[in-house]
Amino acid sequence: MSQKxxxxxxxxxxxxxxxxxxxxxxxxxxxCKYCYLVGKNTKERMDWKIAKEAIDxxxxxxxxxxxxxxxxxxxxxxxxxxxxxxxxxxxxLKKEMYRRDHHWFNSYxxxxxxxxxxxxxxxxxxxxxxxxxxxxxxxxxxxxxxxxDLNRVYKHSEKGSYKDVVKNIPLWLKQxxxxxTKVTISSTDIPYIKDSVLHLYNLGIxxxxxxxxxxxxWEENDDVDFENQLIELADNIIDNGYYKEYACSFxxxxxxxxxxKELDNQNWCGAGKMLSIDAAGNFYPCTRFAQYSLRDKPAxxxxxxxxxxxxxxxxxxxxxxxxxxxxxxxxNCEVASGCAWCQGENYDAADxxxxxxxxxxxxxxxKARVRANxxxxxxxxxxxxxxxxxxxxxxxxxxxxxxxx
Amino acid sequence: MLTHxxxxxxxxxxxxxxxDVTLKERRLIGLDDLKSGILFAMKENLNIQFVYPSxxxxxxxxEAIESIDHTKIKPDSQSxxxxxxxLSDWKEVITDIAxxxxxxxxxxxxxxxxxRKQLKALMSKISRLNIAITDVDIFSDNDIDSYKNLxxxxxxxxxxxxxxxxxxxxxxxxxxxxxxxxxxxxxxxxNITLAPNGRFYLCPAFYYNNSQDEVGDLxxxxxxxxxxLLRLDHAPICRNCDAFQCKRCIWLNGKLTLDRxxxxxxxxxxxxxxxxxxxxxxEKLNRNGVKINNTHKIIKKQELDPFxxxxxxx
Numbered sequence: 248m249s250q251k252x253x254x255x256x257x258x259x260x261x262x263x264x265x266x267x268x269x270x271x272x273x274x275x276x277x278x279c280k281y282c283y284l285v286g287k288n289t290k291e292r293m294d295w296k297i298a299k300e301a302i303d304x305x306x307x308x309x310x311x312x313x314x315x316x317x318x319x320x321x322x323x324x325x326x327x328x329x330x331x332x333x334x335x336x337x338x339x340l341k342k343e344m345y346r347r348d349h350h351w352f353n354s355y356x357x358x359x360x361x362x363x364x365x366x367x368x369x370x371x372x373x374x375x376x377x378x379x380x381x382x383x384x385x386x387x388x389x390x391x392x393x394x395x396d397l398n399r400v401y402k403h404s405e406k407g408s409y410k411d412v413v414k415n416i417p418l419w420l421k422q423x424x425x426x427x428t429k430v431t432i433s434s435t436d437i438p439y440i441k442d443s444v445l446h447l448y449n450l451g452i453x454x455x456x457x458x459x460x461x462x463x464x465w466e467e468n469d470d471v472d473f474e475n476q477l478i479e480l481a482d483n484i485i486d487n488g489y490y491k492e493y494a495c496s497f498x499x500x501x502x503x504x505x506x507x508k509e510l511d512n513q514n515w516c517g518a519g520k521m522l523s524i525d526a527a528g529n530f531y532p533c534t535r536f537a538q539y540s541l542r543d544k545p546a547x548x549x550x551x552x553x554x555x556x557x558x559x560x561x562x563x564x565x566x567x568x569x570x571x572x573x574x575x576x577x578x579n580c581e582v583a584s585g586c587a588w589c590q591g592e593n594y595d596a597a598d599x600x601x602x603x604x605x606x607x608x609x610x611x612x613x614k615a616r617v618r619a620n621x622x623x624x625x626x627x628x629x630x631x632x633x634x635x636x637x638x639x640x641x642x643x644x645x646x647x648x649x650x651x652x
Numbered sequence: 653m654l655t656h657x658x659x660x661x662x663x664x665x666x667x668x669x670x671x672d673v674t675l676k677e678r679r680l681i682g683l684d685d686l687k688s689g690i691l692f693a694m695k696e697n698l699n700i701q702f703v704y705p706s707x708x709x710x711x712x713x714x715e716a717i718e719s720i721d722h723t724k725i726k727p728d729s730q731s732x733x734x735x736x737x738x739l740s741d742w743k744e745v746i747t748d749i750a751x752x753x754x755x756x757x758x759x760x761x762x763x764x765x766x767x768r769k770q771l772k773a774l775m776s777k778i779s780r781l782n783i784a785i786t787d788v789d790i791f792s793d794n795d796i797d798s799y800k801n802l803x804x805x806x807x808x809x810x811x812x813x814x815x816x817x818x819x820x821x822x823x824x825x826x827x828x829x830x831x832x833x834x835x836x837x838x839x840x841x842x843n844i845t846l847a848p849n850g851r852f853y854l855c856p857a858f859y860y861n862n863s864q865d866e867v868g869d870l871x872x873x874x875x876x877x878x879x880x881l882l883r884l885d886h887a888p889i890c891r892n893c894d895a896f897q898c899k900r901c902i903w904l905n906g907k908l909t910l911d912r913x914x915x916x917x918x919x920x921x922x923x924x925x926x927x928x929x930x931x932x933x934x935e936k937l938n939r940n941g942v943k944i945n946n947t948h949k950i951i952k953k954q955e956l957d958p959f960x961x962x963x964x965x966x
Contacts, residue, residue: 547910558917559908559909559916559917559918560908560909560910562889562909562911562914562915562916562917562959563909563910563911563913563914565959565962566888566889566914566959566962567888568888571886571888571913597878598877598878599877599878599881599912600906600910600911600912601878601881601911601912601913602911603878603881603886603911603913604878604881
């Protein structure tokens, strides 16, 4: 290839990127207790024929995918179990985007969310070296060994996976110094939140994206315990100065405000603007709509690699707004901003076959978060004022993205 | 608010809308269920529409039905006292039809074009015709011109009939002239269906498509989950649309887009082609001095699918 490939930041338009996800396998070494993937199995592995058909389908239709950039995402199960297939897919993608002079050439990323267990293996490392400038890799580590191993256990032995993951964190951070991790909170994790976030900071992870699961798992008083944990975390972050360099997505200045029915009426998630492909060659509006992600509802298939995308089945997603799917209580909620939802969970939990019934299982946890968040900002700004550092902080504060999936 | 109860008297009662009757064996609604349905309607203050089968009902059924004010929707083979007649055979449509009848004809677009002469003859004898297109689901953008042509042909015939001084309504073409707000089917919101198995359904289509898809029964009452999603204000594409004559069929929505509050591309395009044809017909009538008490001026639209501009409404 004679054309220069731009570096990591050049050309990449994250805000205008199309996410295209290959569900390369439904297998994983782990059986995390909070995992929403209820139908994991060892049989549904994507083969090259399906992957190639999917790529050809997408690249053949450049006008139907007009976004400036693309994130080619690989998900499982555990995607690195299929590193050979992924390598072949990525080589083909690069070659084809170049050959076709496709507008995504030079404006693409390969994105992974991995449990990190085989991150150090040669095949994975060779792949990383080969594609380094176009890679985004997130390793999921839930915090302290105790917290991590509470949920993230091997599927047959139920042994915790912490030790096998944490040994790869230094290599990962060396290769991707700004890398962020994603932490998921379920009911049993609440007592460990503060220690876990601080532990991740101490491992050198400067951005911790953390969210409560959207499923209806919450017990009585979980909100009280959650709020207390977050307040303890807030005290630690502020008293020890972590806020200067580290970020935790629990604390955001933009949450906990009322929302205007008309001006703040956007949908929260990007389902329908993404595309997922599974081993059978079926297309989904998001991975969460594949059958292995759904407890009670049939898969929401929007087409397949042979017949293409049925645009009718995307229409409900592309016309979604906040108020139409929300109850009056949510619409009129005084702390509505930042209260997230997952379209797939909404669909799975809905009383009918619809994506327009917003699940509110997370309500009390959001309200607890808002109270702790208010505490955090009141305390932080008072401290900064006392130290004469408020303006400086405003200029330099770390931006945290809201991550929910 | 519910205003109407549709009672399917038999599994073989004919379709009056987009759906097909998938059950072939006769099964009359139980007499107790019929009486309970009537009682339910009386207590809920609902108007009843009985959909008759193509055979005579036992005397005790007739007696129960006549105990309440109602509308009779009947197949053409049982046309006596019908308030609404469902026509099944093009050859028979022209005979024995009283001028004031409302008729329903179910047909594919091709059938309508092929039987244009019979259609015109029928329209010249009746006061209102409801046409239920049976192949909405296979409509594609390649069919736009042919449907436009079909509507234009029917509009020419409607014009010729109205020009003689006769009053005629054809749902696809004249309803819009009289409407200044949406007048959709509103299944599950304004009307509900009692099936021969004694259970409630949003409309007959849901019963024939999947009898498990019930919304309650006579014993426990109605339980319509997510009823708000059946309402116009919860339909993002439809709530700003002005193709007021569109049926906004929630059964077709669910079948084609998987969500009942979202219309398919087909349904939108068909409704907008009808909208434009209504506009042409109204202009032609006005141009030629035929006075129509239309409620508003219809403006033709190039964009046939409001989905394409829905983001401008947000």
